[in-house]
Amino acid sequence: MNLDRRHFLHSSLVLGSSAGLAGLTALGGLSGLVGPTGQALAAPMFADNPTFQPRALMATWQRDPTTTMTLQWLGTSKEDGLSRNLWYRRSGDDAWLEVPHTARPFPQTELWQFRAELTGLAPDTTYRIRIGLDSPQASIRTMPAKATSEITFISGGDSGTGSASRRTNKLAALQSPRFVLLGGDLAYENGKSADTFLKFLDHYAADLRDDKGHLIPLVACLGNHEVDGAYDKPREKAPFFYAMFDGLYTDTGYATLDFGDYLSLVLLDSGHTSKVVGDQTDWLLRTLKEREERPNLFVANHVPMYPCVRSANGSLNEAMREHWSPLLERYNVDAVLEHHDHAFKRTHRLLDGLIDERGIPYLGDGSWGQIRNPEGPDKRPFLAKSTQSYHLSLHRIEGPDRYHLALSDLGKVVDILHTRKLART
Template identity: 35%
Template sequence: MKIKVLILLFCLPLSEAYSKVYGPICQWYQDPSSSMAIHWVQTPPSPDTLSAGEVGANDQGFENLLSYRSEGQEKWISSQVTNRLFGNTKNKVYSADLKNLRPDTRYTFKIILGKKQLGIWFFRTAPSKIGEGITFVTGGDMFHTRELLDPMNLRAGTEDPLFALLGGDLAYANGVDGNRWLEWLESWSRFAKTPHGALIPMIVVIGNHEVKGAAYRPTNAPPRSEAPYFYSLFYGFDEGSKYAIDFGDYMTVVALDSGHTENIASQVQWLNKTLEKRENFTYKFACYHRPAWGTGVKEDAVDIQRLWSPIFEKHRIDAAFENDHHVYKRTYPLIAGKRDDLNGVMYIGDGAWGTRTRGIAGNWKVKRPFLAHAESVNHLIKVKVERGKVTYKALEADGSIIDEYQKINLKEK
């Protein structure tokens, strides 16, 4: 009977297994080779879910516990668990912030609520050296419907990435709908698992649909309080939603806020200094929500063209991942909007992970000659980073290849 119960816990989402728990998810906001933040959301128990005299796991008399261990280790290590209110609800976010982990190592963790073990999960830390290469997936605009979200989350896991770079508009909750966040959490924790059963760590970027009023105000951005769910769920935003994640000294990912809770111009100095400090990194990527160089389905973010693109070009980043427009696009490598295959920056993405897509004008090749590929299709982008080259592959949920591009890295020593 115990074996059957354990199997049931693995098959069901936590919300069905016990006391309305959504998650867990893994997040990187510090060194990905030695740390992992784990979050889950727990709702208060309703009286009809408890038998007479039973106390729910949310009761103040019960603790939330998380223990972890590396592969091959017998002893479990207990981690401190903190909690805070989730947005403007009575739900709570619980987090364990694991430190001093070993690079390129598989870890097991378990969560106990009260006296009940909710399950066992796995994650892997990043390698400190590039070795034979790493793979990640990226995309944004994730959740119009579960029918679109779930298959793409499953595709993300099937591709066995080291992490997922999620470019905003995650739950489409517009800063007010906590239930959509719960559904998003449930889908990710259930479907976005590698073939080896590991959870996929995420690096997250804010989008306009994280904010009340779906705000895109590049010169007059609303305060962080207008995105209560985003900022209460994730770690790492004490100084705003811009930050950099460094993978050893071989790759950096710079996350930016394209006018949703911080002005475009106010990030210029930070962006330049951040990339200056990483001048010797072999691979450099940026990710933000609103596209600078889009397909024309919406207006381009001219403030980003004017203020960020010259910095990208100066520091020769490999690619900028853009979202928001619900299509797929890839530009040629660009300098000041003109094709430059040797020195230019490629802009790729445009956000159609799990949204209804928009139509692209048939004359895009004439009107927007900086575009190498444009298509109205749901997708994620798989990025393979290896010594001497980067390969970008846009995939549909069934694994069909939409577009593929490989860039030889002349910067590699």
């Protein structure tokens, strides 16, 4: 039975099949539709023994994570990929819904990329997914509508595709975070090596499932190794990053992701395809001003404002400190997540470059799968701590309290920081 979208609707109208009615529910928004005897509608005829595995199946977001989810995967044939409907159902419900998906060529390969965005989902809810009738069931979980119970997410950066990155991937999955935020230098393909980028995607898709099997969504920032030329280049020079994440970064290398009214991520482009000074700084001012009252307001950038390995006096570091740090302080940002230097660091709370309890901690510096030997607080007084350690950061939000744990790739606790929203003075 051919279940492409047009045939599917046609057969449902002609035959009045219950599976067809489920499709109409999805397409027409007729929620709550039930079969003639009042039971939930019958499921599509999924294969008993799935034989098709969508490549690099990944969840991410382009809008509010409390009610949406974007799914992407790769395939070798446009026609085959489009003929496999994306089915989803709320866990506990019997009725499967269908959502259309798009296809486009994946850069510098013969592959096709498929994307669908699920919208109007219930918060804090598990959904089951099938791609075509012959793929295994996968599952996703939306974010809670309110931060009423504990929420955890993981951040880090500078992964690559080596053995350390796989260890950190697996350690991340063991924490069952709601999502992972990677702040640039994902694959180290430099905008040129499709094989390297595909390897990163395959690793992520294989490794990042939580303890209940949910896909762990990936939110990403742009780093220099996403870009052919690293700095000050047009977005066409970062073809793989934008292929994956242009649902969020529609026009620029910077964006925000707002989780209901309790968490905002402000994701910056540290000079790779957007200049620091000018439009991005103007946007940052407006964006932070609108989110000043958010109980959890985090900023992420790839190149650090307060680096622990490379010179802190580079023109880019200085430009970000001059133009961005005052805005972060003015609008009460809770923490800045930094990367690029390949070590663990935590700064003191900093205000105008000086240690001040009313200031902001900068956490980094990107050692998911890359490592360097950092300078210590003796050489750089803004540092509270630094170590040569692969690490991820586990952020746990518990009401007004936040705990930021740095874990090494072997699971050792490298650092722990407790924060609360600072009262405005």
